[in-house]
Amino acid sequence: MAKEMQKTSMFIERNPGDYENGDISKNLDDDGRVKRTGTWLTASAHIITAVIGSGVLSLAWAIAQLGWVAGPAVLTAFSFITYFTSTLLADCYRAPDPVHGKRNYTYMDVVRAYLGGRKVQLCGLAQYVNLLGVTIGYTITASISMVAVKRSNCFHKHGHHVKCQTSNNPFMVIFACIQIVLSQIPNFHNLSWLSILAAIMSFAYSSIGLGLSIAKVAGGEHVRTTLTGVTVGDTIKSSPPENKSMKRATTLGVSTTTLFYVLCGLVGYAAFGNDAPGNFLTGFGFYEPFWLIDFANICIAIHLIGAYQVFAQPLFGFIEGWCARRWPENKFITREHVVDVPCYGVYYINFFRLVWRTAYVILTAVVAMIFPFFNDFLGLIGAGSFWPLTVYFPIEMHIAQTKLPKYSFRWIWLKILSWVCLIVSLIAAAGSVQGLIQSLKTYKPFQTQD
Numbered sequence: 001m002a003k004e005m006q007k008t009s010m011f012i013e014r015n016p017g018d019y020e021n022g023d024i025s026k027n028l029d030d031d032g033r034v035k036r037t038g039t040w041l042t043a044s045a046h047i048i049t050a051v052i053g054s055g056v057l058s059l060a061w062a063i064a065q066l067g068w069v070a071g072p073a074v075l076t077a078f079s080f081i082t083y084f085t086s087t088l089l090a091d092c093y094r095a096p097d098p099v100h101g102k103r104n105y106t107y108m109d110v111v112r113a114y115l116g117g118r119k120v121q122l123c124g125l126a127q128y129v130n131l132l133g134v135t136i137g138y139t140i141t142a143s144i145s146m147v148a149v150k151r152s153n154c155f156h157k158h159g160h161h162v163k164c165q166t167s168n169n170p171f172m173v174i175f176a177c178i179q180i181v182l183s184q185i186p187n188f189h190n191l192s193w194l195s196i197l198a199a200i201m202s203f204a205y206s207s208i209g210l211g212l213s214i215a216k217v218a219g220g221e222h223v224r225t226t227l228t229g230v231t232v233g234d235t236i237k238s239s240p241p242e243n244k245s246m247k248r249a250t251t252l253g254v255s256t257t258t259l260f261y262v263l264c265g266l267v268g269y270a271a272f273g274n275d276a277p278g279n280f281l282t283g284f285g286f287y288e289p290f291w292l293i294d295f296a297n298i299c300i301a302i303h304l305i306g307a308y309q310v311f312a313q314p315l316f317g318f319i320e321g322w323c324a325r326r327w328p329e330n331k332f333i334t335r336e337h338v339v340d341v342p343c344y345g346v347y348y349i350n351f352f353r354l355v356w357r358t359a360y361v362i363l364t365a366v367v368a369m370i371f372p373f374f375n376d377f378l379g380l381i382g383a384g385s386f387w388p389l390t391v392y393f394p395i396e397m398h399i400a401q402t403k404l405p406k407y408s409f410r411w412i413w414l415k416i417l418s419w420v421c422l423i424v425s426l427i428a429a430a431g432s433v434q435g436l437i438q439s440l441k442t443y444k445p446f447q448t449q450d
Contacts (some may be wrong), residue, residue: 012102014301059261060268061274062215068269075265079258081421083250085394090246092397098243106318107389114397124318126388131315131365133381138308139172139179145300146171152297156290169369175305176365182309183316183357186348198306205299206260208292209268209281226244316357323352373439379432387425391418 049183063071094101095113104110111123147166154164182194269276281296323333336348395414398404 013267015223019443038259044413059265060272061279063265063269064272064274064276072262074264075261079254079261080081081417082390083254086250086254087247088394088398090243090250092394092401093246096401098401106314107393108318110397111393114400115393119393119396122388123393126310126385128315128318130381130385130389131311134306134311135315136364136368138304138311139175139364140168140372142175142301142304142308143168143171143368144280145297145304146340148175148206148297149294152290152293156288168372168436172365172368173300176361178305179308179312179361180358183303183312184349184354185313186350186353186396194306194309196336198303198310201299201303201306205281205296205303207265208296208299210260210264213264213267217267231433261389312360316353316360319356320353372438378427380436382423383428383432 045437050428055119056432059075063070087109091098092104092110092114094103097112104113107127108120108124112120114405147168150166151164154162154166281293281300323330326334333352336350339347339349341347368443395418404414414450
């Protein structure tokens with residue numbers, strides 16, 4: 001019986017020795033799942049990996065659009081909002097009590113526990129469309145960084161006036177092949193090492209970009225800046241309580257990312273002024289030292305390899321869980337096969353997981369190659385998902401959990417915060433639509449990207 005459980009379990013990895021010794025409970029938590037090993041430190045690594053993307057290198061351009069006054073103010077304000085709503089969300093992991101209540105393992109489970117109804121479907125739609133869009137965007141962005149390495153060496157050899165154009169497609173294929181292998185890691189909690197590596201990489205390339213910007217500022221080159229901007233037309237162990245660990249991880253993760261955002265944005269703007277490139281590493285705000293630019297872009301690619309998994313694994317788990325519940329008797333979906341991998345040990349392979357995850361990675365790569373301007377969609381997806389996932393649902397669940405009296409002072413200002421963020425998201429979405437329309441006008445299928 002124990003061996004049959006081992007073969008058919010898709011969601012819980014078990015050590016065969018535990019069954020032989022008749023001692024399973026020591027490796028299981030109080031809810032029957034594998035004992036959680038995550039800490040506030042590993043959770044912080046996941047947060048940093050997800051939040052500090054290569055977009056940090058575009059903040060100089062963003063600050064250029066807003067100027068010295070509004071730029072830092074907007075960065076600081078939304079960092080605080082993200083931190084605040086994240087702490088509200090951490091308290092909702094268990095329901096109804098934040099410490100002793102029943103655990104909710106996904107965002108949709110949390111929304112179902114506190115709000116229920118159609119809001120669960122709306123949450124799922126916003127969440128999984130965002131995850132899909134981000135993984136496609138990361139495929140594009142990682143390939144751009146890989147291409148930048150090749151172009152950097154071309155510029156160093158032939159001069160900065162040469163175009164050195166290179167197709168992104170071969171590098172998207174390489175990125176997809178790596179993701180196919182990493183996607184076979186069964187559970188999210190096995191990815192801590194990858195998130196830690198990715199977080200280190202994000203610190204590395206952000207620090208290089210920051211250092212090069214400081215060097216450019218110190219060089220005394222005059223650039224034009226303005227006050228008002230450019231003129232334009234998880235799986236955490238239960239002791240200590242998960243909400244306390246998650247709040248600690250949120251504090252470290254958000255404060256770290258905010259520091260890097262502000263420094264890279266402000267120093268980058270000081271270095272490039274109103275002519276700041278969209279990304280001052282892949283957009284060649286710097287050409288020399290070329291080897292350092294190469295290293296930074298390699299760090300970006302490695303970081304996005306890890307970040308892709310952070311965003312893809314929840315989607316993998318959702319689809320696999322739904323299929324297992326829908327067709328529990330289907331052996332293709334539920335059965336685990338034991339494979340002895342040299343230098344690794346026993347690995348449990350599930351054919352449905354192998355086929356579905358491989359197909360997903362291939363799909364994201366194909367879409368990225370067909371629509372290389374998909375990053376414009378990301379702005380729209382980000383604007384569309386920020387308000388419901390980061391602001392609306394955490395606030396509404398907090399109100400439901402604490403049973404805040406309607407029209408009380410705290411209820412009113414939480415509602416005001418939610419509405420203000422909605423308006424900002426709508427404005428950002430409008431800007432993204434405009435950028436998307438411009439990209440469509442100049443779009444040529446399979447065009448070579450700079």
